[in-house]
Amino acid sequence: MIQDFHRVLSAYWQQFLFLLPKLLIAIVLLVAAVSIANRVSTLLGGRLRRRSHDPLLPNFLAQLSKWAMVLLGLMVALNILGFTGVVGSLIGAAGVSAFIVGFAFKDIAENFLAGVILAFNRPFHINDTVQIKDLIGHVEGLNLRTTLMRTFDGKHIFLPNSMVLKEPLINYTRDGNLRQDFLVSVELGPDVTPDVAINLILQYLRTISDIQQAPREPYVNLEKATPTTADLRVYFWADSEDYRRGVLQLKSRIMQEVKQELLGAGLGVPGLGQ
Template sequence: MIDELNEVLIDYWHQFVHLLPKLFIALIVLAIGLAIANHVSQLLGSRLRKRSHDALLANFLTNFTRWALLLMGVLLAMHVLGLSGVASGMLAGAGLSAFIVGFALKDIAENFLAGVVLAFNRPFRIHDTVQVKDLMGEVEALNLRTTLIKTFDGKHIFLPNALVLREPLTNYTRDGFIRQDFLISVDMGTETTSDRIEEMLLKYVSSHKGVETRDPHTPYIIVEKMGTTSADLRIYLWAYSEEYRRGTLELKSDLLKGSKAMLVAEGYVVSGAN
């Protein structure tokens, strides 16, 4: 029995010695795979954090990339050792598992993939004001499954990423400027022309803080309706839209009230403003 045990041990030793060069090469391949996985994942993570401004999604994609590259390195090392059959079995099992899980969790997988697409080709940034269908608010986060939007009345809405990707999305703050307009109805009297009133309104609007006056965003006025002694004037202006509520909505309100007060102080009758 001792002789048989010695023969078995010697046989194992010979097999180990024969496998030793392959084992050495496999360890080198694994080390290189680990180095590549760490380098690529760190590079991808830094770019994602700069582009997406979402640490949660960036970290998830970074870790996902790292483990995927590590798995490839392990499978390649097993191939070097002559364990291709085991590696193929692992891949087949992983593929079958992925199919089963993907079918059972179709909605979650769909929203996750939509989130990945939004992360790389995002139609918005954090704190942008967007509208999806009839929902409007400020983007607070892009999560693995949902996009978080905070409405102007303080409600938090979790929109499925697939819905955000599929539906038309309006971004009010992406370019930094957004056009606003308001209407002033003025009784000019018989001694004043609309040109005089337009000049006064343009001067007032252009001097207001928050109104862009550089080309091609200079304010302008269109006469929508002209009567014998009255005119309906629509003023168009470009406002800085980084913060939509204050940058545009409150600015429009201030200009509307201020323009009416200015014309009234000059002796004109303002019959309507909206």
């Protein structure tokens, strides 16, 4: 038994020595392929970013090219080691392999394909403010599996690409313009009608440089009136490049200043809200 065991070990050792040069070449080739893939990915990403104002697609294509070159290097390394049949099976049985891989790694494949669609369709750009379900924040990146979003309170959320593709997506900053509105209640009197309050509000809004004017002029609608009060809905357009500061903080400031403007004109303001 000891002789048989020694003979088996000797046979395996001889096979290992015979395979060792090929193994070393394959390892060197694979390391070189990874190094070249990283280098090419960096160069390709840099060239694409210089030609595009939006880094979203260049970053995604750079990642895609990197992994494609690594996969090619792995297949060549397997071929050097004598696993020609394995490589041939991977290429020749692509349909069966795709089915097996797709079934076993359904979520990974789904997120990858969704990432490709998002990269080319581009429903958002880097730093756009978007809302997906109840999540809202700035888009910071897109990779092969996830979309990175940073919320206004500083949290980083990694969303599966398939979710981003399937769910309704609201882009607040795509065209740079966003309409905001709020409700203000005004007390009526013998000399105070809804038209008087509306004119006061519009006169004030036309003096605010941060509010867009023609062709997107601010306007005020009468939503509800009682014998003593009138509910006025105030609408204005703002630059949405920075949604949180350019829109939300502007809206808060306008609400307070409209109230002070009405109070300064002697009008009662019992209510102010969204």
